[in-house]
Amino acid sequence: MGKNKKELLALAACIVFYAVVQGLIMLDIIGPFWELNLVLICINIILAVSLNLINGFTGQFSIGHAGFMAVGAYLGAVLTVKLQLPFIVAILGGAAAAGFLGFVIGLPTLRLDGDYLAIATLGLGEIIRITILNIPYVGGASGFMGIPRYSNFTWVFFATVITVFFIRNLINSTHGRACISIRENQIAAEAMGIDTTKYKVLAFTIGAAFAGVAGTLFSHYFYIAHPASFTFMKSFDILTIVVLGGLGSISGSITAAILLTFVSAALAGYPEWRMIIYSLMLIVLMLYRPQGLFGNKEISLKIFGRLMGGTKRGNTQSN
Amino acid sequence: MDFSFTQQFIQQLINGISLGSIYALIALGYTMVYGIIKLINFAHGDIYMVGAYVAFFATTALKLSFFPALLVSMVVAAVVGMTIERLAYRPLRKAPKIAILITAIGVSLLLEYGGMLLVTPQPRTFPALFESQVFNFGNIVVNSQQVIILAISVVLMIILTYVVQRTKIGKAMRAVSFDTDAARLMGIDVDRVISITFAIGSALAAAAGMLVGVYYNSIDPLMGIMPGLKAFVAAVLGGIGVIPGAMLGGIIMGIIEAMVSGFISSTFRDAAAFAILIIILLFKPSGLLGKNVREKV
Numbered sequence: 001m002g003k004n005k006k007e008l009l010a011l012a013a014c015i016v017f018y019a020v021v022q023g024l025i026m027l028d029i030i031g032p033f034w035e036l037n038l039v040l041i042c043i044n045i046i047l048a049v050s051l052n053l054i055n056g057f058t059g060q061f062s063i064g065h066a067g068f069m070a071v072g073a074y075l076g077a078v079l080t081v082k083l084q085l086p087f088i089v090a091i092l093g094g095a096a097a098a099g100f101l102g103f104v105i106g107l108p109t110l111r112l113d114g115d116y117l118a119i120a121t122l123g124l125g126e127i128i129r130i131t132i133l134n135i136p137y138v139g140g141a142s143g144f145m146g147i148p149r150y151s152n153f154t155w156v157f158f159a160t161v162i163t164v165f166f167i168r169n170l171i172n173s174t175h176g177r178a179c180i181s182i183r184e185n186q187i188a189a190e191a192m193g194i195d196t197t198k199y200k201v202l203a204f205t206i207g208a209a210f211a212g213v214a215g216t217l218f219s220h221y222f223y224i225a226h227p228a229s230f231t232f233m234k235s236f237d238i239l240t241i242v243v244l245g246g247l248g249s250i251s252g253s254i255t256a257a258i259l260l261t262f263v264s265a266a267l268a269g270y271p272e273w274r275m276i277i278y279s280l281m282l283i284v285l286m287l288y289r290p291q292g293l294f295g296n297k298e299i300s301l302k303i304f305g306r307l308m309g310g311t312k313r314g315n316t317q318s319n
Numbered sequence: 320m321d322f323s324f325t326q327q328f329i330q331q332l333i334n335g336i337s338l339g340s341i342y343a344l345i346a347l348g349y350t351m352v353y354g355i356i357k358l359i360n361f362a363h364g365d366i367y368m369v370g371a372y373v374a375f376f377a378t379t380a381l382k383l384s385f386f387p388a389l390l391v392s393m394v395v396a397a398v399v400g401m402t403i404e405r406l407a408y409r410p411l412r413k414a415p416k417i418a419i420l421i422t423a424i425g426v427s428l429l430l431e432y433g434g435m436l437l438v439t440p441q442p443r444t445f446p447a448l449f450e451s452q453v454f455n456f457g458n459i460v461v462n463s464q465q466v467i468i469l470a471i472s473v474v475l476m477i478i479l480t481y482v483v484q485r486t487k488i489g490k491a492m493r494a495v496s497f498d499t500d501a502a503r504l505m506g507i508d509v510d511r512v513i514s515i516t517f518a519i520g521s522a523l524a525a526a527a528g529m530l531v532g533v534y535y536n537s538i539d540p541l542m543g544i545m546p547g548l549k550a551f552v553a554a555v556l557g558g559i560g561v562i563p564g565a566m567l568g569g570i571i572m573g574i575i576e577a578m579v580s581g582f583i584s585s586t587f588r589d590a591a592a593f594a595i596l597i598i599i600l601l602f603k604p605s606g607l608l609g610k611n612v613r614e615k616v
Contacts, residue, residue, distance in 0.1 A: 290414055
């Protein structure tokens with residue numbers, strides 16, 4: 001089967017899935033509670049896949065993703081509420097602003113590595129949040145209220161599909177290979193003539209831009225953008241998803257986003273237990289399976305084929 | 320106008336130094352642990368919270384006075400710190416750094432939310448352990464809490480310096496921090512040294528937690544997050560792994576924070592800490608007192 005044909009098949013599968021779910025929503029078989037969770041799953045997938053591009057594929061440990069989400073959430077809201085622009089412009093604007101910010105702060109900070117980068121991105125996320133908190137134009141500490149609900153399952157689902165396809169194709173391109181080589185060994189990558197700074201900043205910028213998309217969708221679903229939604233706890237939530245799924249596995253991130261959103265929904269009545277379970281999961285996972293559920297493998301139709309005893313040894317990425 | 324500016328400046332300087340000595344106590348723990356196993360112990364700020372709560376229960380339930388409570392809280396925190404190291408970090412000694420960092424984040428969240436479950440999320444009023452006295456020097460105000468915080472911090476730092484520089488275990492700690500493998504070859508029990516490092520760092524953090532309780536009269540389960548991060552910034556500022564650097568960094572952080580909240584706006588004081596971090600990392604990543612070490616290939 002050719003590559004293009006497979007892409008088309010996957011796209012068709014997405015559209016069929018969308019049609020079925022949207023149909024169930026319209027027939028009220030999926031009620032508001034599960035619709036909310038579907039939207040949350042999609043937003044979490046966008047966030048996790050984009051963070052995975054930075055943390056998992058490029059190996060730059062960033063824990064300030066919520067900051068970029070906040071930029072998207074607020075700028076999107078300014079565009080629709082204050083400037084009365086259409087929603088698609090708000091999404092693109094949110095993405096552009098978050099991506100630009102990612103570029104500007106990525107350029108100097110990505111010279112750091114490991115722990116230092118982690119703590120610097122955490123700090124940057126907080127600086128973004130505190131700055132927003134101090135802008136009265138967007139509501140300051142009480143948050144930006146009165147945002148219309150433009151997000152719905154359709155918007156969120158297709159944004160997710162585009163994100164996943166974009167990042168998947170990026171990973172499989174020359175640029176993506178360069179990013180992975182930086183993760184594997186930065187010094188060796190540099191010796192092979194890869195402009196490591198360029199690719200690190202590229203991955204950071206794209207990851208930030210998609211976090212901006214997720215932020216815009218988020219604020220236009222919940223009517224409000226509030227600084228307290230974008231603390232580093234939110235960044236840790238996203239990080240948990242990425243780590244659980246596996247650093248360097250897109251299908252892992254998707255699975256973990258679905259899983260954890262369900263866990264959160266199930267624990268909605270016991271909010272105090274949610275973070276305890278999250279934290280224990282992180283610790284136990286690191287002790288017994290530090291590569292996450294999927295490691296850096298992807299699930300594809302081939303695996304199902306192999307399970308059926310069909311094709312022998314596909315070109316799975318070995319590690 | 321000019322006169323009152325000077326006055327306010329000195330007042331903020333005093334507030335900053337007492338706050339800074341608390342940051343310095345926490346930063347010492349970060350710097351010692353980082354110096355030995357190259358781990359940002361995210362849970363360190365939460366040990367400080369644990370210390371504050373132990374002191375709270377020691378003074379309210381057990382009716383202990385200041386010094387016994389301080390001792391109890393330091394001992395309990397030391398045990399907690401050693402337990403965390405034993406259960407969560409030691410099995411990962413050979414794992415990639417990212418795995419240990421994520422574990423540390425997990426431990427930190429566990430302490431915060433486990434704490435919330437155990438002691439309820441509501442802030443508690445820390446009992447007043449002293450007659451609060453206020454000393455006036457002209458228009459500058461110094462209260463007895465500030466004096467006590469500074470005195471206890473200085474005493475603890477002197478003890479720590481003595482332990483690290485003059486005792487056998489201090490020598491072992493320095494050796495492990497310099498070259499773990501060589502130290503092991505020389506017959507040093509590295510695991511034990513790491514354990515003791517965690518114990519000492521945690522005890523200092525607990526002392527800081529109790530002092531903050533005395534200073535602000537209020538404690539809550541999430542109180543460790545911000546001071547923990549700021550103390551880390553302080554450790555980086557002074558040069559992580561360098562003990563005098565942590566003290567210097569802590570004091571500088573405290574002063575900058577007091578100045579920002581005094582002269583600009585208190586909402587920006589947390590942002591200021593992170594801005595300092597980024598500036599330091601960009602221009603002098605080894606910190607003020609650190610030496611530049613080129614990473615080995």
